[in-house]
Amino acid sequence: MNLIIMTILKRLALGVVTLFFVSLIIFSAIQFLPGDFGEAVLGQAATEETVAAFRRELGLDEPAWRRYLDWVGAAATGDFGTSFSGRASSGVDRSRPVVEMISSPLKNTLFLAGMTAIVAVPLALFLGITAALWRNSIYDRVINAATLTSISFPEFFVAYVLMLFSTLWWGLSANATGINDADASILDKAYMLILPSMTLTLVIVAHMMRMTRAAIINLLASPYIEMARLKGQSSLRVILRHALPNAWAPIATVIAFNLAYLVVGVVVVEVIFAIPGAGKVMVDSVASRDIPVVQACALIFASVYILLNLAADIIGIVTNPRLLHPK
The missing domain is CATH 1.20.5 (Single alpha-helices involved in coiled-coils or other helix-helix interfaces)
Structure with missing residues (x-):
């Protein structure tokens, strides 16, 4: 095989x-x-x-x-049991299956994560590649300063700043509770999640951009890159054709970690923007000691981390088979 x-x-x-x-x-x-x-x-x-x-x-x-x-x-088999939250001392059982309780919040969290990833990943790759292409230039320094600034602020601060300016200047709604409305279309849900998505984008782009830049710059001193330059190839072609494929392993790893954060680490953002997501459900379940829900959320979050890290490993191996033969 x-x-x-x-x-x-x-x-x-x-x-x-x-x-x-x-x-x-x-x-x-x-x-x-x-x-x-x-x-x-x-x-x-x-x-x-x-x-x-x-x-x-x-x-x-x-x-x-x-x-x-x-x-x-x-x-x-996909059966996480029945929630304890509907149990009562009166003997009336109003509990619901755990899958039913977390399916809708999990969809909201995945929708927010997917919406953010669609913007953040290409943006981080573009900024990282162009910063490496014109490193030590004014453009590179501005990008590095901007990303360092965004990564230095906690996400709740970024969220409140965006809420302040968006409501005053752009008229965007900062409340996303209507995302569960049955009549809301995908575009309506995307509109409600613009501010949360912008907050998460500003938080995670810096990590991915700086790893992309560092990985590419580290490879630019390699002998095969020098040979490609001596053959007269342009700097952009050298980076895209020769440096980037060999840099996919560390880039894919940091992207996987940030995508996992989008799914399991957005509790603060969900609370600030009143998003009925999986993170908020898990926090509420811990407070009420709803054991089946806590176990299900924790296992799902762990599965997301493992799957994304496996995907990063597979991408690194497929794009650079030399990783199969370490020195």
Whole structure:
């Protein structure tokens, strides 16, 4: 079998093993959370018998290893269980499946992440390539200063500054709660997410741009680049044809990390702009000790990280097969 295909299959198998250990960590960490869900719902006035019966109903009286096997086995089939949030001491069960609870917020988060990535990734590559092409020029210094400035400010500060100027000058709405409206089209949702997308773009472009610039400049001193220049090729062709393919591995890695951040690290932005996203759901579930929702969100976020890093590894290998044969 082709060496590249074999390496990709090995990386995929490693990703599955990694996800298994991550699931163990997630389950174990949640077990060590202080307090008890049964007591939190029933209140301090509940008797021990009532709490025990409530825990038995939820399956929390089972041994930890059995609960883990039941959870991970069901999660492998896409069943994350039922939320605890609808349980009540009155005996009326208004709980919902976890998948139903997180599907809509996860779609909103992925829509915001995709909208940001469509703008941020090409912009970062363009700025990084052009800064490397004209390094040490005024253009390069301005780009570096601008990206360093944007990366120095916390995202909530960038969000509030954009909200201030956009509402005063451009008339954009800073509230994205209407994204769940059934009548809202894709364009309407994109319009509501302009400000959150701009905030995230300013936050992540600097990382990707600076890595692109550094990776290309590092390769420009290589002998094969000098040979390409001696053959009379233009600087732009040298970078795009010879330097960029060999720089894809570190660039793809930093892009993967930033795309993962767009999915799992946007809680602050979601709260500021009132976006009903997956990050906000997870934070609320931790506060209410809704264990199935917390476990599902954590496992999904971990899967996103692993998949994006696998994609970065595969892109690096495919674009530069020499990585299969390290010196």
